[in-house]
Amino acid sequence: MNTLRASRFPSSPPTLRQVRPTLWRVLRSDGSMAGYIEQATERFEARRMIASTRQVVGVGDFASIDDALSCFR
Structure with missing residues (x-):
């Protein structure tokens, strides 16, 4: 039987911080950077x-920013 660890699934979704008009930094719930x-x-x-x-x-490549963000969950 496999046991899932809670640490593999963050408690809150990643957030975005705008760096430039067309660039956002993706941050994990702990504040570390996941990507762009x-x-x-x-x-x-x-x-x-x-x-x-x-x-x-x-x-x-994604049609919306929400779709792009979903790949970081």
């Missing part, structure tokens, strides 16, 4: 930050 969302014309590109390497990796 950038608006490119009509789409929103989500990029996840890998903390151990400080590398930013593209996750995908």
